[in-house]
Amino acid sequence: MSATAPSRPRSRKATDWWRWSGRIYLVLLLLFTALPMFWMVLTSIKTQFAAMQYPPQWWPAEPTLENYTKLLDPRNSVGHEFLLYFWNSLKVSVLTTILGVFVAVPAAYAFSRFRFPGRTFLFFSVLLRNMFPAVVFLMPLFILMRWLGLVGSHGSLVLTYLTFGLPLSIWLLKGFFDNIPIQLEQAARIDGATRFQAFLLIVMPLSTPGIIATSIFSFIGAWNEYVYALTFLNNKDRLTLPVGIQRYFTEFATDWPGLMAATFLMSVPVVVLFLVLQKYFVKALTEGAVKH
Amino acid sequence: MARVVLENVVKTYGSVRAVNDVSFTVEDGEFVALVGPSGCGKTTTLNLIAGLIPISGGDIHIGDRLVNDLDPKDRDIAMVFQNYALYPNKTVFKNLAFPLQMRKMPKAEIAAKVNEAARVLDIERLLQRKPRELSGGQQQRVALGRALVRDPRAFLMDEPLSNLDAKLRVQMRTELKRFHQELGATVIYVTHDQLEAVTMADKMAVMSGGNLQQYDSPKRVFDHPVNMFVAGFVGSPAMSLIPLQLDNVAGTLSLKSEAGWSLPLSEANAAKARNTSSRNVVLGARHSTVRLHTQAQAGAIPGVTYTVEPTGDVTFVQIDLGGAIVIVSLDPNIEIRADQPVWLEFDQERIHLFDGETERALRAS
8 A cells, every 4th residue: 555655646637647648639630730721821811912922921901802702703714614623623522432432332341241263362452553652553554545435534533543543442341341240231131122232232331331431531532633634635725623723823922812712612622522421431430441 | 830851961062061960859749959069969969850951862841841952041941040140121020020921921811820930939028129229138038029029930049049148048939949849840950059959959969070969858968878979068067977898707797997896786787788799888877866975885986076066056065986087966064074084875776887988888788
């Protein structure tokens, strides 16, 4: 008793120290990630003059929404282009996401439930794409797309993004399916469902969090991709946002507030997606990975 | 309800025969227990009947239909799983309604059937709950309810009670038995617990290593096990098996132990022993058929007590007969301690003799 008693306050002090250093670390990390975005928003509501002032004007003296109204007005050329690129990005990303689900779900289900020759080999070769930097595939894919006659089309991007997103989607979803007891499907089949109905009515609803999480991943991947969009697209009207903004940046190199407003608008869909689906996303990361 | 017939059913995985040439008939309305240790092929056999895994050979009939190639949904059977397999995202009501919806029954009729099943199983209050909000016993009832909400040709049950605690298991055992009696249902019940099989089943199919060892009523299996495996598996504590040598002294057959004692065989047992070519014979005795004496007795075999296990109702004593262990049950009021010299008397009418080589029971003719 006398031996342990004095050591207790010291150990409490030690945990306090750890806890506080942890908090400080988190605050630093938060500043590191949030400050640029904060600065982006602040700059986007400044006038051109205020944005270029030195020493910098931390808080805009005359905040303005002019940059946003310009971007969102299809009648002026800047707004027309921005909205077109936004629409292109949305089209490519949504198509990639939907097609990704249609390919990844059956593939992951097959890997999870069926035993077939070459299963392990195939499952690991799915990962092969991720073992090389994406740029390595730039030229081969370009040649392939030219051969397919797809260069310059949004189809070339959708196909490419699919191959980039699928490995993670398949692996994540397989983990999900593995955690759903096979007896549930067996019960459904005995209760009168076909194998496909059992999958559709029992397995799919239970794996919704996983499907949503993988959808978010592939959507973000497609939404932010730059190098392939820059290489494959040659028509100005077909550009996606990351490339489009970059064009806008070079043409109006000095219009920082305009650029920041465009960047902010580009990040809106991803933030909204996260906020709406956050519940499922957390569930997917905690439940899908851990065995019960 | 219907009868279920298995003819020479085989299931192979690669070169492994998980179910090897199994044949038996479950009559209409009969309760049959498939029983055996883990990996004996009992669950595989049940899954073959359900159609959850494809059959490798032989025929399965349910009613008058050959079902070898039918999907589970077309076999018109119901199944209760060990982990209940309740649909976690559906309420109890929807769990019970699912098999009826799949058969495209009108809504009003579904509601009536579900409510009736819920009433029978006393789970009416739970209909709007999700499975995770139920206790183990309640989940078990819902699983049972999903099976009996429609009138299947047969009920298949895969260790339905093994996830319950001991007290609830005994209670549900009684309820299952009554449910079978009232419905006159054909039930095929898989369990590793021989006590469940003995207490509930009309017939039991004892399996080991993918082979059907014996198929008979629990009483016949208990009284006349066909081989040493069945003898050792059915009954608790297990039957004592003592390997001995057959000895012929001037025409009188007796069993000789390496420890030196010998047991002269009665006329009936001698007739059985003459039917084997082997000199190795195994003597089997259930704990209740062996008499224990604390004083030397003519014809009784000397041994030493090894452990004493009082259970309250009855005291089990393990006795070392020079290498072989024999279990004897005693009245708990008899005073006995470990390492005490005792003498055992076998009841010649009720001992079992097995061929030491083939492990099969020796029969008189």
